[in-house]
Amino acid sequence: MSDAMRSSVLGTTGAGDLFQLLRDGRPRTRAELSAITGLARSTIGVRLDALTEMGLIGPVADAVSTGGRPPSRIALLPTSRVVLAADLGASHAQVALTDLMGRELVTHRAQLAISLGPEAVLAWMVEQADALLDELGKTRSDLIAVGIGLPGPVEFSTGRPVNPPIMPGWDAFDVPGWIRQHIDVPVFVDNDVNIMALGERTHSYPDCDHLFFLKVATGIGSGIISGGTLQRGAQGIAGDIGHIPVSRAAGIQCRCGNTGCLEAVASGPAIAAGLRRDGRDVASGADVLDLVRAGDIDAVRAVRQAGRDIGEVLTTCVNLINPSIIAIGGSMAEAGEHLLAGVREVVYSRSMPLATEHLTIVQSRAADDAAILGASMLAIHYALSPSGLDTLAASSAESLVRETIGG
Numbered sequence: 001m002s003d004a005m006r007s008s009v010l011g012t013t014g015a016g017d018l019f020q021l022l023r024d025g026r027p028r029t030r031a032e033l034s035a036i037t038g039l040a041r042s043t044i045g046v047r048l049d050a051l052t053e054m055g056l057i058g059p060v061a062d063a064v065s066t067g068g069r070p071p072s073r074i075a076l077l078p079t080s081r082v083v084l085a086a087d088l089g090a091s092h093a094q095v096a097l098t099d100l101m102g103r104e105l106v107t108h109r110a111q112l113a114i115s116l117g118p119e120a121v122l123a124w125m126v127e128q129a130d131a132l133l134d135e136l137g138k139t140r141s142d143l144i145a146v147g148i149g150l151p152g153p154v155e156f157s158t159g160r161p162v163n164p165p166i167m168p169g170w171d172a173f174d175v176p177g178w179i180r181q182h183i184d185v186p187v188f189v190d191n192d193v194n195i196m197a198l199g200e201r202t203h204s205y206p207d208c209d210h211l212f213f214l215k216v217a218t219g220i221g222s223g224i225i226s227g228g229t230l231q232r233g234a235q236g237i238a239g240d241i242g243h244i245p246v247s248r249a250a251g252i253q254c255r256c257g258n259t260g261c262l263e264a265v266a267s268g269p270a271i272a273a274g275l276r277r278d279g280r281d282v283a284s285g286a287d288v289l290d291l292v293r294a295g296d297i298d299a300v301r302a303v304r305q306a307g308r309d310i311g312e313v314l315t316t317c318v319n320l321i322n323p324s325i326i327a328i329g330g331s332m333a334e335a336g337e338h339l340l341a342g343v344r345e346v347v348y349s350r351s352m353p354l355a356t357e358h359l360t361i362v363q364s365r366a367a368d369d370a371a372i373l374g375a376s377m378l379a380i381h382y383a384l385s386p387s388g389l390d391t392l393a394a395s396s397a398e399s400l401v402r403e404t405i406g407g
Helices: 015-022 030-037 041-053 118-136 175-180 192-204 268-277 285-293 297-321 331-335 337-350 367-383 386-406
Strands: 057-060 073-076 082-088 092-098 104-111 143-150 187-191 211-216 220-226 229-231 325-329 360-363
Touching: 015 030, 015 041, 015 073, 015 386, 030 041, 041 057, 082 118, 082 192, 082 367, 092 118, 092 367, 104 118, 104 367, 118 143, 118 175, 143 175, 143 192, 143 367, 175 187, 187 192, 187 367, 192 211, 192 220, 192 229, 192 325, 192 367, 211 297, 211 331, 220 297, 268 285, 268 297, 268 331, 285 297, 285 331, 297 331, 297 337, 325 337, 331 337, 337 360, 367 386
Parallel strands: 082 143, 143 187, 211 325, 325 360
Antiparallel strands: 057 073, 082 092, 092 104, 211 220, 220 229
């Protein structure tokens, strides 16, 4: 559909489409925008006026003049609005406010069990959001969107968790609907590993279009970016590799109800359980990491073997989707080269040579920030899309009407 035919809350200006050129934050003149788009400068002016009225763009320092009055430049105003990003894990939670470029402004971290249930956890999240807004001197009206990562399968189109194994009470819960009763902005919810993949790419590999992010912690999962796009699959569970069978796990019960899963031998709890069977006093993955840092040979061997088990599954993934980078995050990635060595040993020896010729397997660079970065970018991507800007414009118009009537 052409700009002339496309009608929206912003009218037929096409302002939302033009805004996509300004999202990188680089200042541009009207002449530059006209040259890039092929549109008349008068048309560019109408579209910029619509975005300026929404408070998303504004003038910056004048460009260098080639004679006469220097041309003014227009750019995104990153702090004109803020985004609420939340990483809700099995036993931890992070909430942050970011600007429109995804940069963290304020953050709060806490120990919080997801098993407390959706209303308790989300109420805590909303409470922390208000505290962070107050810290920045802003209000809920400054929020443009909310992005959330959850530690279980999520139907992305609805934002509802689907049979999450470690989230009692969350199955099919309307997370976006509940939040919008308190904060009336668009809400986007995804699996935690998917948002970590987005965060890793944004933070560390912005030019990589084929990235595979692996999280190894209480569970094992992956986020797949192929062709520059996050791949969720038909029902949103693409990348759930923790429940693929591996040879060493044959006959071992997994929490999913099946036997033989990768997660049953290579997750943090599984590594700890293996060491306990050998008579070691190890209660959790964190204890395993403490032993590895202390140079304990049994723990190092166990972690390296877990890396080999993971590599067995990744070999198939590498041959299937051919990533350029495999970034490994999650708590067990803190074992560093001991885990990576096991993964590399198997992947590089068993994958097709062409698939590994330029493959890099590394520890996550974004580390603990990956999830918050990803949750922010998830929200920003949709909120600042042309259709998202329509929603924002409609909300702004309704607010103006309410203020006018109330006044």
